[in-house]
Amino acid sequence: MSRILKLAKKVGLNGFLAGLFLAIFLAWLFPTFGSSQSSVPWKPIINVGIALVFFMYGVKLEPAQIRSGLSNWRLHVLIQGFTFLVFPGLVLLILQFTPWIAPDFKLGITYLSALPSTVSASVVMVSIAGGNIPAAIFNASVSSLLGVVITPAWMGILGNGGGEFSVEFLPTFLELTYKVLLPVILGAFLHAYLFPILQPFLKQLKYIDQTVIMMIVFTAFSQSFAEEVFAPYAWNTILVLALTMLGLFLLIWTVISLFSSILGFSLKDKITALFCGSKKSLVHGVVIGKVIFPDPALLGLVLLPVMLYHIQQLMIGSAIASWFASKNKT
Numbered sequence: 009m010s011r012i013l014k015l016a017k018k019v020g021l022n023g024f025l026a027g028l029f030l031a032i033f034l035a036w037l038f039p040t041f042g043s044s045q046s047s048v049p050w051k052p053i054i055n056v057g058i059a060l061v062f063f064m065y066g067v068k069l070e071p072a073q074i075r076s077g078l079s080n081w082r083l084h085v086l087i088q089g090f091t092f093l094v095f096p097g098l099v100l101l102i103l104q105f106t107p108w109i110a111p112d113f114k115l116g117i118t119y120l121s122a123l124p125s126t127v128s129a130s131v132v133m134v135s136i137a138g139g140n141i142p143a144a145i146f147n148a149s150v151s152s153l154l155g156v157v158i159t160p161a162w163m164g165i166l167g168n169g170g171g172e173f174s175v176e177f178l179p180t181f182l183e184l185t186y187k188v189l190l191p192v193i194l195g196a197f198l199h200a201y202l203f204p205i206l207q208p209f210l211k212q213l214k215y216i217d218q219t220v221i222m223m224i225v226f227t228a229f230s231q232s233f234a235e236e237v238f239a240p241y242a243w244n245t246i247l248v249l250a251l252t253m254l255g256l257f258l259l260i261w262t263v264i265s266l267f268s269s270i271l272g273f274s275l276k277d278k279i280t281a282l283f284c285g286s287k288k289s290l291v292h293g294v295v296i297g298k299v300i301f302p303d304p305a306l307l308g309l310v311l312l313p314v315m316l317y318h319i320q321q322l323m324i325g326s327a328i329a330s331w332f333a334s335k336n337k338t
Contacts, residue, residue, distance in 0.1 A: 025319060031222045035229035035308075042230025044304065050227045057220035058295050059191045064213055065127075066195020067202045069149060080143050083277050087125070087147045090264055090285040092158045096121040098259065100166060106252065110241065113249055116313035117256075119297065122162035123314070124155030126287040126321075128214075133325050137332035139279030147284045153192065155292050156184045163300055183299050217291060224294045225311065232308030246312075253317040257324060260286045279332060283325060290318040 035042050042050065099121035103114050127148040134144035160180040195202075206213065232238060264285045268278040293314040301307040 025322075027218065027222050028225055028315065031226040032229050035226050036233050039230045039233040042227045043234040044231060045234070046230075050223065054220065054223055054227070054298070055187065057216070057223065058187055058298070061191075061217050061220050061291070061295070062188045063191035063195040064206075064216065065152070066192035066197075067199055067206060068210070069192075069196045069199060070145070071196070071199065080140070080277070082271060083140070083143055083273065083281060084147055084150070086264075086267060086271065086281050087285045088151060088154065090260070090267075090281075091125050091151055092122070092154065092162070094263070095260060095288075096162055096166060098263075099256070102256070108248055109252060110245055110249075112309055113313055116310040117252075118166045119159075119163060119300075119310050120253075120288055120293070120314045120317055122159045122166065123288045123293050123296070124151040124159065125284050126289045126291075127152055129322060129325070130284045130287050133283045133329040134280050137279045137283065137329040138276065139283065139332075140276040143277065143280045144284055147280070151284070152289065152292060153189075155289070155296065156189050157181060159292070159296050160184065160300055180300055184296060187299065188295065221291060221294050224298055225315075228294075228298075228304045228307040228311060231304030235305045237305045237309055249313060250316045250320070253313060254320050254324075257286060257317065257321055283329070287321055287325070288314070288317055290314060293318075 040046060041048070096118075099117060103109070103117065106114075109117070125148055130148045131141065131144045135141050161177055164177045164180075261282060264282050265278070268281045273281065294311065297307050297310055297314075301310055
């Protein structure tokens with residue numbers, strides 16, 4: 009148990025998640041403070057924070073690691089294919105046969121399916137489980153960049169499945185370009201100059217990401233509570249949603265495992281495919297969602313399935329990574 013707790017702490021199942029729950033609780037307690045009626049200029053503060061988060065992400069990108077990972081193309085195709093094609097396709101099919109899911113949450117589940125993979129959590133879990141670390145870094149980085157284009161494109165196609173909602177791809181892409189992509193490119197351009205300076209402080213820099221995410225979650229849920237968006241839903245509805253997210257994670261994990269075996273992947277590559285292909289990024293979900301869903305109340309509703317999936321992928325992923333690690337020692 010202590011080993012699992014230590015591993016969970018490494019991948020983010022610690023103060024950050026506690027901070028997210030605290031942000032939601034404070035949003036419920038003081039909804040006006042974080043809503044559009046607040047005197048605090050949340051929007052410009054958050055926009056600057058988003059640019060800073062992705063600038064630092066660009067600074068941390070290692071060009072050499074990305075170049076070295078290009079050769080293992082079958083693994084890359086499988087991971088990116090599951091992240092951006094199979095996952096959304098399965099969700100689109102599943103949502104046709106889930107009458108127990110409230111219609112308002114189906115948009116959030118659809119959005120979850122279109123998100124890119126995580127970066128830090130995937131790489132850490134692959135490392136501890138004994139997988140292909142360079143391939144994990146390559147796929148997590150590529151997935152994050154592709155998500156800027158593919159996620160809004162998918163929502164433009166699938167978004168109407170969640171109700172009266174549509175995404176205009178070009179305006180959304182342009183906004184994501186200057187809020188996300190340009191800071192990443194600028195950071196990557198300055199990698200050689202800034203990374204040696206910032207490298208000793210990488211652990212501390214993660215708090216910038218976490219603070220920005222918590223601010224977005226706080227304001228989104230504040231608006232949702234202010235408009236009483238969650239009022240019609242009982243706790244058992246949320247529990248059913250959480251169990252559905254658990255089932256979705258286990259289904260994706262099983263299908264990836266099956267395809268990895270069919271393709272004859274080595275154990276290292278299979279581990280990488282499992283962890284990178286099944287993960288969805290809460291950071292990108294919150295940031296990209298801020299652009300795609302400009303209504304904060306709607307954003308709070310959409311983020312609930314994403315957060316539930318995120319918590320479970322960390323908990324289950326930590327346990328599985330620990331199991332792989334103990335198996336590799338025997």
